[in-house]
Amino acid sequence: MSQDYTFLKACRGERTDYTPVWLMRQAGRYLPQYMEVRRKVSFLELCKTPELAAEVTIQPIDYLNADAAILFSDILTPVEPMGLKLDFVPGPVFENPVRTAADIEALRIPQVEEDVPYVYETIRILRRELDGRVPLIGFGGAPFTLACYMVEGKGSKDFAQIKRMMYGAPELYAALMEKVTEMDRLYLNAQVAAGAQAIQIFDTWGGIVSPLDYEKFILPYTRKLIAGLDKSVPIIHFVKGAGTMLDKVKLAGSDVVGLDWHVNLGAARDILGADVAVQGNLDPTVLYAPKEHIRTEVKRILDENAGRPGHIFNLGHGILPTVAPEHAKYMVECVHELSGK
Numbered sequence: 001m002s003q004d005y006t007f008l009k010a011c012r013g014e015r016t017d018y019t020p021v022w023l024m025r026q027a028g029r030y031l032p033q034y035m036e037v038r039r040k041v042s043f044l045e046l047c048k049t050p051e052l053a054a055e056v057t058i059q060p061i062d063y064l065n066a067d068a069a070i071l072f073s074d075i076l077t078p079v080e081p082m083g084l085k086l087d088f089v090p091g092p093v094f095e096n097p098v099r100t101a102a103d104i105e106a107l108r109i110p111q112v113e114e115d116v117p118y119v120y121e122t123i124r125i126l127r128r129e130l131d132g133r134v135p136l137i138g139f140g141g142a143p144f145t146l147a148c149y150m151v152e153g154k155g156s157k158d159f160a161q162i163k164r165m166m167y168g169a170p171e172l173y174a175a176l177m178e179k180v181t182e183m184d185r186l187y188l189n190a191q192v193a194a195g196a197q198a199i200q201i202f203d204t205w206g207g208i209v210s211p212l213d214y215e216k217f218i219l220p221y222t223r224k225l226i227a228g229l230d231k232s233v234p235i236i237h238f239v240k241g242a243g244t245m246l247d248k249v250k251l252a253g254s255d256v257v258g259l260d261w262h263v264n265l266g267a268a269r270d271i272l273g274a275d276v277a278v279q280g281n282l283d284p285t286v287l288y289a290p291k292e293h294i295r296t297e298v299k300r301i302l303d304e305n306a307g308r309p310g311h312i313f314n315l316g317h318g319i320l321p322t323v324a325p326e327h328a329k330y331m332v333e334c335v336h337e338l339s340g341k
């Protein structure tokens with residue numbers, strides 16, 4: 001049954017009746033119905049309360065008519081039980097970032113079902129509530145993006161700490177990446193076991209290095225992660241800022257490659273080849289534009305794809321919190337209408 005979902009067919013590169021669409025970060029602050037739930041609980045409490053996390057996961061399905069739901073959680077939830085104290089203020093902050101050999105040694109590999117049971121409980125609730133409607137995407141951070149937050153302790157502009165470790169203490173960097181990759185493998189495979197029907201790996205910071213350093217310091221771990229994942233569901237791999245190294249991103253081995261808006265989708269498909277599906281790639285700020293412009297841009301991207309099978313429409317990064325919900329809904333409508341739904 002779930003094998004017939006348009007989104008899953010597109011992930012597998014099969015021809016579909018129309019182009020499926022969802023939005024990265026589609027559950028969140030741009031939706032008044034999300035803010036209503038959020039007023040009562042903190043972001044972390046929301047992630048840790050399965051009934052509420054399931055409720056906000058479904059909000060954009062009801063409102064936007066998106067073709068897939070994405071689990072409501074955060075890429076950093078499974079890092080907490082590795083031994084780091086996590087807070088959101090509202091960006092993520094770790095009180096005790098990882099800097100030394102002793103810090104890395106002390107990181108534990110979580111018992112995922114016991115340490116983050118709420119993630120799996122949310123997935124089980126969602127499969128019951130969504131079944132027959134849309135498939136459910138589980139997700140995690142790529143090892144490198146997780147390591148960035150663990151070492152920096154918070155978001156960063158120059159990533160000085162992780163780069164000091166990567167270039168100055170490569171053996172520490174490798175030891176950290178091995179542990180994070182193993183945690184990720186367990187965390188994501190347990191999501192599939194709980195019912196996730198696709199997995200998206202977010203490498204938000206994978207594009208902050210040169211193509212050669214991507215190949216040396218990031219790709220080996222993402223490739224190892226993907227090789228260790230349950231292949232009964234499609235894997236989507238999104239590396240922000242990877243337009244100049246898509247040939248290398250392909251080597252990580254995902255079924256679908258997520259594209260940001262700095263590449264032309266048609267040119268990216270030429271590089272990636274017909275055996276990989278793509279997801280993307282509308283500039284998230286286009287949702288601030290008047291509706292006619294949103295429609296023009298949706299059409300341009302569909303035209304770039306030129307009818308090739310295996311395209312999932314999405315933004316090129318997460319939806320911004322100050323976007324008008326109506327514009328996001330209109331974008332989904334345009335994708336459906338212009339692709340023949």
Ligand code: CP3
Pocket residue numbers: 023024025026027028029038043070071072073074075076088090091092139155202204318
């Ligand atoms: O896509 C979805 O709707 C599912 C939920 C989801 C969240 N975070 C919820 C969230 C997903 C898939 C993520 C992924 C995530 N988290 C990434 C990768 C994707 C990306 O956007 O690059 C990253 C880097 C994080 C880490 C993170 N979490 C940051 C940097 C922030 C602060 C910035 C921000 O957007 O507020 C968060 C907080 C966060 N994660 C919020 C939500 C809805 C906002 C929390 C709030 O309600 O205040």
